[in-house]
Amino acid sequence: xxxxxxxxxxxxxGMGKRITEQLVKQGWDVRCLVRDVPKAKEMLGENVDIVAxxxxxxxxxxxxxxxxxxxxxxxxxxxxxxxxGDTEGRSKYYQxxxxxxxxxxxxxxxxxxxRGAETLVNELRRVLPPSDxxxxxxxxxxxx
Numbered sequence: 155x156x157x158x159x160x161x162x163x164x165x166x167x168g169m170g171k172r173i174t175e176q177l178v179k180q181g182w183d184v185r186c187l188v189r190d191v192p193k194a195k196e197m198l199g200e201n202v203d204i205v206a207x208x209x210x211x212x213x214x215x216x217x218x219x220x221x222x223x224x225x226x227x228x229x230x231x232x233x234x235x236x237x238x239g240d241t242e243g244r245s246k247y248y249q250x251x252x253x254x255x256x257x258x259x260x261x262x263x264x265x266x267x268x269r270g271a272e273t274l275v276n277e278l279r280r281v282l283p284p285s286d287x288x289x290x291x292x293x294x295x296x297x298x
Contacts, residue, residue: 158224159183163248163274170229204228220281228274
C-alpha cells in the first residue's frame with residue numbers, strides 16, 4: 155500500500171494550516187483545497203498538492219480533487235477580520251491572538267459553513283467507502 159492521501163479543505167485557515175503541517179510530518183500526501191493558490195503556496199510550501207475552489211460556488215469544486223483521497227478534513231469557515239488591530243497579512247490571527255467583536259469579512263456562515271460543507275460532503279460520499287467510526291452527516295438535515 156502506498157502513501158495515504160488526505161484532503162484538507164480550508165488549509166490556509168488557522169485550523170487547516172495546523173492539520174496540514176501535522177499530516178505532512180506524519181508522512182501523508184496532502185491535497186489542500188483553497189481559494190487563494192499563491193497564498194497557499196507561500197504559506198504551505200511545496201510539499202503539498204494545492205487545488206483551487208470556492209466551496210460557495212459548487213461548479214468550482216472539481217470531482218478530480220477528491221480522487222485517491224483516503225481521509226478528509228473540512229476546516230472551511232467564513233473569513234473574519236478584527237474591527238481594528240491586525241496587519242494586512244493577518245499576522246495576529248495566525249499567532250492565535252483572539253479578537254473581540256470580529257466582523258465577517260466575506261460570504262456568509264450559511265454559504266460557507268453549511269452549503270459549502272454540504273458540497274464537500276456530497277463529493278466525499280462518492281469517493282470514501284463507509285468505515286467504522288466515520289460518519290458523514292447530511293449538513294442540512296443532520297441525518298446520516
